[in-house]
Amino acid sequence: MKLLERYLLQVERYLPLKDRKDTTLELKNLLLEDIDSRITEGQPEDDAVYEVLKAFGEPKKVALSYRSDDPIISREMEPILYLVLKIVLIAVPFSILLSTIIGFLNNGLPFDFIDFLVTILKTIPAMFSAALTGVGSTFIVFAIIERFLKPQFLEELEKQEIPEFDPLHLPKIPDSVFKVSLVESIIALAGGIIFLYIFNYQPGIIAIYFDGDTVPLLNDSFGRILPMINVSIVFGIFIEVIHLIKRSKTIITSTLELMNKVLITIIYLLLATYDVLNQVILAGYHLEVLGVIFIIGMYIGATTNFFGGIYTYAKVLISQSGKKEIIKDLINKQK
Amino acid sequence: MVEKDKILKNLRNELRKGNLVLAVLSQLNTKHYGYSLVETLNSKNLKIDQNTLYPLLRRLDSQGLLTSTWVVKDPRPRKYYELSYAGKEIYAQLKEEFEENYHVLNQMLKEEN
Numbered sequence: 045m046k047l048l049e050r051y052l053l054q055v056e057r058y059l060p061l062k063d064r065k066d067t068t069l070e071l072k073n074l075l076l077e078d079i080d081s082r083i084t085e086g087q088p089e090d091d092a093v094y095e096v097l098k099a100f101g102e103p104k105k106v107a108l109s110y111r112s113d114d115p116i117i118s119r120e121m122e123p124i125l126y127l128v129l130k131i132v133l134i135a136v137p138f139s140i141l142l143s144t145i146i147g148f149l150n151n152g153l154p155f156d157f158i159d160f161l162v163t164i165l166k167t168i169p170a171m172f173s174a175a176l177t178g179v180g181s182t183f184i185v186f187a188i189i190e191r192f193l194k195p196q197f198l199e200e201l202e203k204q205e206i207p208e209f210d211p212l213h214l215p216k217i218p219d220s221v222f223k224v225s226l227v228e229s230i231i232a233l234a235g236g237i238i239f240l241y242i243f244n245y246q247p248g249i250i251a252i253y254f255d256g257d258t259v260p261l262l263n264d265s266f267g268r269i270l271p272m273i274n275v276s277i278v279f280g281i282f283i284e285v286i287h288l289i290k291r292s293k294t295i296i297t298s299t300l301e302l303m304n305k306v307l308i309t310i311i312y313l314l315l316a317t318y319d320v321l322n323q324v325i326l327a328g329y330h331l332e333v334l335g336v337i338f339i340i341g342m343y344i345g346a347t348t349n350f351f352g353g354i355y356t357y358a359k360v361l362i363s364q365s366g367k368k369e370i371i372k373d374l375i376n377k378q379k
Numbered sequence: 380m381v382e383k384d385k386i387l388k389n390l391r392n393e394l395r396k397g398n399l400v401l402a403v404l405s406q407l408n409t410k411h412y413g414y415s416l417v418e419t420l421n422s423k424n425l426k427i428d429q430n431t432l433y434p435l436l437r438r439l440d441s442q443g444l445l446t447s448t449w450v451v452k453d454p455r456p457r458k459y460y461e462l463s464y465a466g467k468e469i470y471a472q473l474k475e476e477f478e479e480n481y482h483v484l485n486q487m488l489k490e491e492n
């Protein structure tokens with residue numbers, strides 16, 4: 045019955061969020077009815093599951109038949125859109141990075157590595173916003189194609205042969221430690237983008253609001269840590285995007301997550317020790333206690349982040365080594 | 380030839396689509412869950428695939444034509460569907476429309492012969 049679970053997991057991926065659990069539960073029970081009736085007729089369980097799933101069809105197609113919404117980009121065009129988006133997401137930020145590097149090397153000044161690094165780090169928000177613009181423009185172009193040029197595209201697409209669906213090729217179910225929570229990932233992504241925007245474009249928002257006055261709370265020291273914060277946020281967004289696409293963590297993304305946690309810990313420690321809050325203003329409003337709370341908060345953040353990261357990673361490693369042991373056992377038994 | 384087959388397939392699907400909705404609504408004066416409805420329709424010689432019927436049931440349910448209830452009973456929970464009040468009204472109107480169309484079309488097709 046593992047095959048059924050693998051099948052349902054794939055169907056669930058493409059179902060609309062609304063009623064997703066209910067639809068999957070209903071589908072599972074309905075497929076089980078069919079499987080059971082075949083078993084009662086004398087068919088072996090594995091064969092029954094395989095045949096029922098094969099007859100029911102490819103998970104994505106099944107899930108899409110549950111959707112009644114009319115997408116701006118049709119299902120047929122979706123794969124091409126994703127392909128172009130991938131290219132845009134890599135090419136656009138990379139070309140900005142390249143032009144920054146060339147610009148820096150041609151500025152006529154003697155080469156300074158720290159300056160070079162800072163220039164690169166400062167380019168990150170521009171790369172990010174260019175990628176967003178690229179994604180938006182691609183989407184608009186596709187919407188126009190969809191409206192005016194679609195028939196020719198579809199004819200081309202229909203000529204491609206679609207391979208027959210085989211349930212045995214369904215992806216395996218990820219271990220619980222490798223499961224990605226859709227909501228958590230989306231919140232993390234949205235949070236990352238919001239923080240990236242605020243820290244880089246609207247740092248003045250982080251301020252004391254008193255009596256109609258807005259006094260910025262962060263001083264210039266914060267600007268020196270900002271490139272590191274940017275790297276960490278972009279790195280975090282990158283990991284979450286991989287998680288959202290794959291819908292499962294891997295040992296590689298877990299390692300990247302741990303690396304980012306270490307970087308975040310360093311940022312927390314820097315924030316705690318670098319005196320990033322405007323002390324004069326805090327004193328002016330008799331809010332020195334806020335400074336102390338901030339420092340304590342940063343230390344707590346650093347500790348929980350560091351040990352939390354190690355704990356999560358240890359769980360991943362244990363599950364991995366557990367798996368390896370099972371495989372070893374199987375090999376030994378076969379011998 | 381491939382083109383012709385494709386056109387025929389599309390037209391057949393279009394013709395069938397509305398009929399299927401009517402057939403499903405006609406059976407839901409009594410409560411059914413997905414699998415039992417497939418069996419019922421198949422036993423009455425209306426071949427319908429499970430992967431067509433189950434999404435259709437949920438669509439009709441979300442449009443308010445059906446009411447659905449989970450019944451938790453051995454061997455497993457089942458989601459039962461039945462015509463709602465609005466569903467009954469719409470079914471009656473559709474049925475009338477279908478009978479009228481059937482009559483008119485039948486007449487036309489006979490003249491053709």
